[in-house]
Amino acid sequence: MTTLPGYRSNRIVELMREPAESRGPDWLQESLQQAVLLELATLPPYLCAMWSIQDESDEVAGALERVVFDEMSHLGLAGNLLTTIGGTPQLAHTSTAPAYPEPLPGGVRPGLIVSLSGLSRETAKLFSQIEEPDEPLARAASPGTSIGAFYTAILDAFREHADLITGQRQLVRQMTAHGAGNDIVAITSMNAVEKAIGVIKEQGEGTTASPVNPHPEAAGELAHYYVFREIYHGRKLVKVSEDPPRWDFTGDPIPLPTTRRMATVPPGGWAASGAIVPDSDAQQRLTAGNLAYSHLLSFLEKAWKAEDGTTARQLLGKAVAAMFGLKEPAQWLMEHPLPDGSGRTYGPEFRYVETPEA
Known part of the structure; x- marks a missing residue:
């Protein structure tokens, strides 16, 4: 391709x-x-x-x-x-x-x-x-x-x-x-x-x-x-x-x-900002959200590549499931305060990361 x-x-x-x-x-x-x-x-x-x-x-x-x-x-x-x-x-x-x-x-x-x-x-x-x-x-x-x-x-x-x-x-x-x-x-x-x-x-x-x-x-x-x-x-x-x-x-x-007082995600994500390093719980949710988003993109791309309808439908179903899996870690992050005392919170990064074969 x-x-x-x-x-x-x-x-x-x-x-x-x-x-x-x-x-x-x-x-x-x-x-x-x-x-x-x-x-x-x-x-x-x-x-x-x-x-x-x-x-x-x-x-x-x-x-x-x-x-x-x-x-x-x-x-x-x-x-x-x-x-x-x-x-x-x-x-x-x-x-x-x-x-x-x-x-x-x-x-x-x-x-x-x-x-x-x-x-x-x-x-x-x-x-x-x-x-x-x-x-x-x-x-x-x-x-x-x-x-x-x-x-x-x-x-x-x-x-x-x-x-x-x-x-x-x-x-x-x-x-x-x-x-x-x-x-x-x-x-x-x-x-x-x-x-x-x-x-x-x-x-x-x-x-x-x-x-x-x-x-x-x-x-x-x-x-x-x-x-x-x-x-x-x-x-x-x-x-x-x-x-x-x-x-x-x-x-x-x-x-x-x-x-929820979600702050603006900085370039490179929260950990890249230096001053706002996520704690382990926040990093776990960030990782979960990024993986779900990456799987979503991977499943969609594979669904459009599929030559038979059954495989395409299965992959599209997996993409939809991954999409619904984004909400929980996102809203948890939006309730989790930044450590800078601003009163603002984290939020999802929606960063694509290389994932294991899904």
Whole structure:
């Protein structure tokens, strides 16, 4: 298998600079690998914010949980888009897995540093900058290529090369309970490509006509960008004008929930910081979390490599089990104070480590 440019390349910016007539099969395969890395990059910071909320029944916790399940679905769909044209998602390697804090992969949103910490107004602002469309209906300004524009370029390339679609090595999982568009489906036709990319873009950005997620778990659910902007502003987004249609964050208050006080994970992880060396109990949970995360990436990569459906389903099941195994050590760490007297706590590192054969 050819090793494609990794997480810390500038490849998305480079790919977007290539003229449309040059965007052939190799361009499409490289772009979809980068799309897989983009979808992976959002999950750890969103999970940390969600798990930091003490009351899981809180309205904001519910909103974040819906976003997380959407992003899991997006990762599955991006991987299927890659395998249907003969590629294989590359996830389980230090060159492709995120190592927070760092920028988004491929040069998307230059200057934006994605880190791991508990929920706050500032983390909500960061998340909205990740998800921001090119022309949001209620605006914040972020520079550079948007994720939505990148997916539009991928869709255009698929339309020129629909003959590449094979339907091979597809992972399938029913997730309708978490949203109308959340099933991970096989990509076997151009129609399936259109639907999958539509779900990814519209759940993240909304549409040019409305901030509402057209593939929701619940009626009126907003797209991710607007969910995060509501949390940041502390106000509901409401329509303030019909002609022209206009929305603003002037609705009912949205209180920031009580959270576990997870500090920002330093570069290289907690032990690398020097001043915040974890004790043995904290290090045990950090190791357990990193191993579970690494197994998750390994199982997913192997599932997409599997040539038979039974093996792929078994490996996907193991990946899901590893994902659910992340929560307990993460929340234990979020209750464990740092030794610096700041009143802040540890949190998961989401670091890929080489693991025994799983």
